[in-house]
Amino acid sequence: MPELPEVETIRRGLKPIVGRRIQSAEFGLPRLILGAKAAELTRRLQGQLIKAVLRRGKYLILELDKDSLVFHLGMTGQLTFAPAHAKEDTRFLRTVTGLQKAVGVHPVDAHTHAILHLDNGGRMQFRDPRTFGKILFIAGEDWKSHPRLSKLGDEPLDLKIESFLAKNYPSDSKRSIKALLLDQSFLAGVGNIYADEALFLSGIHPKKLVSSVKPAERTCLLEAVKTVLRDGIRNQGTTFSDYRKPDGSSGKNFERLKVYGRGGQPCRDCKTVLIKTVIAQRGTVFCPECQPLSAGKKRAISKTVDKVH
Ligand SMILES: [Zn+2]
Structure with a gap:
């Protein structure tokens, strides 16, 4: 899409x-x-x-x-x-x-x-x-x-992250963070591909409740959203099946994706097998090591293991 x-x-x-x-x-x-x-x-x-x-x-x-x-x-x-x-x-x-x-x-x-x-x-x-x-x-x-x-939310590339979060982040919400990213009245333009990529980049489990994502992680997530969208534009979009540029050719971002479309393959960062599941009614891919649901300890451990190899 x-x-x-x-x-x-x-x-x-x-x-x-x-x-x-x-x-x-x-x-x-x-x-x-x-x-x-x-x-x-x-x-x-x-x-x-x-x-x-x-x-x-x-x-x-x-x-x-x-x-x-x-x-x-x-x-x-x-x-x-x-x-x-x-x-x-x-x-x-x-x-x-x-x-x-x-x-x-x-x-x-x-x-x-x-x-x-x-x-x-x-x-x-x-x-x-x-x-x-x-x-x-x-x-x-x-x-x-x-x-x-x-009714559309702010444009993610333009926004000032701290003031946006202070005004718009629903701190009491018990929805998953992935569902919030997909909500077009929160941010306009993020869909399944770039939501999964931004969550991976910021090390946040897609099922994590909006209310339990810490303020520092929220900032990190919004920075990751900007990064993956900018990379997507630089690579002229992700062609998974039907998307085409106006001249009919394909975008080049697919090969660059870290998690989307890669369920069952090894994580590019830690080699753990990526999990594909359904969250917020959408196919979702994440790394159980790099995106722990509770404590942030696992990520540090996986980085150490990487160094040993
Ligand atoms: Zn990983």
């Missing part, structure tokens, strides 16, 4: 559409559209200028001169840009999950649910095989106060 680094990478890759006008728009699957009927949306978008491409949490926003068009990629959504006369790439690549995926800009197919044709002959395509994605039309420029977007 695309999270903050993947959506940010897509946003950066869509720069060529900024300053272009939408010549025409096609929408194939009406149930993905919220806020307008497909025919009305097609009419309304025609001729509008794309002023900016922005990101808020996992949402990608096209700011137009009259309205806003917001995309949520769900599980398998892809936004690609094809310049005028671009050659479609029909070569296929075997991914880590064994699925066959296109390498370049995908040809328009049964999974292409929206196309924006631009005034310079380029086109932006929204493709989503599992159709959990959404296209949200917001009349007017004020997308920030739309109910779906106004």
